[in-house]
Amino acid sequence: MDVPLTKTAYEDPATRRAWRRTAAFRLSAFVLSLGSFVAWLYAVLLTPVWTLWVLFPALFVLIYLAMLNTARVLGIRSLRRILRVYPWQSVPGAASIAKNGTTRFSFADPERPDKTVSLGYGSFLGSGYTFWVRRVRSGEVGEVWFAGDPRFLGVVAVPGPRRLFGVAQRTAVDDRMSARKRGVSAEARERAKAAGARVG
Structure with missing residues (x-):
């Protein structure tokens, strides 16, 4: 597939669509990672105490994923800025x-x-x-x-x-x-x- 012959990548309609898909995916992942904390809290409240040995390690995984998704969301505008220059x-x-x-x-x-x-x-x-x-x-x-x-x-x-x-x-x-x-x-x-x- 040939690259678009435009002055900047963002002038290409396919690139703008790809950026919007990327933004939508990252925002969805961010929202889901926040929602996972609510699900974790419900699990803590509704399950027996002995399950905490499984649920607490899961919390650290959820925190890491939330931090990763936050960084990805913050990078959305950076992608567009680069595509508007090169x-x-x-x-x-x-x-x-x-x-x-x-x-x-x-x-x-x-x-x-x-x-x-x-x-x-x-x-x-x-x-x-x-x-x-x-x-x-x-x-x-x-x-x-x-x-x-x-x-x-x-x-x-x-x-x-x-x-x-x-x-x-x-x-x-x-x-x-x-x-x-x-x-x-x-x-x-x-x-x-x-x-x-x-x-x-």
Whole structure:
């Protein structure tokens, strides 16, 4: 499938639909994770006391899932911001599995095409069950679409686009680290800043 020939990814109607589906899915997961606490409380109140040894560990799992879904909901606007700055590009063979079991995406440096820049995904607890780790591990992902600058941040998708998610270098999102300055033109820094990245 060919990437849309638009100035930015978000100008493509299929991309806007994919973003809305992603937003709806993440919001639904967030609401369900909140509702699970109500279900847990009912279970505590309506079951014998001896079941607490099962229910209390389940509470910690629910708290973790709620935190994960909260982070995903907060990232919805970030995805759209990136898609409004960068166009899609097709990158065959970009996805691979790193030694630690996470998914690694390798893209050409926009200003030095002979060099590659890697972005990681799947370092959180339970990520081995996610689409991007399972499918890359099984070799089912041959081509990905990427919108962004791999030196800062971007959005990765299955061609179509489908399965949108954000990736970023820590230096582009973590205030505790120094923002990248070397090897980046002023124009590239401005675009990355417009997409929400920290730039030097």
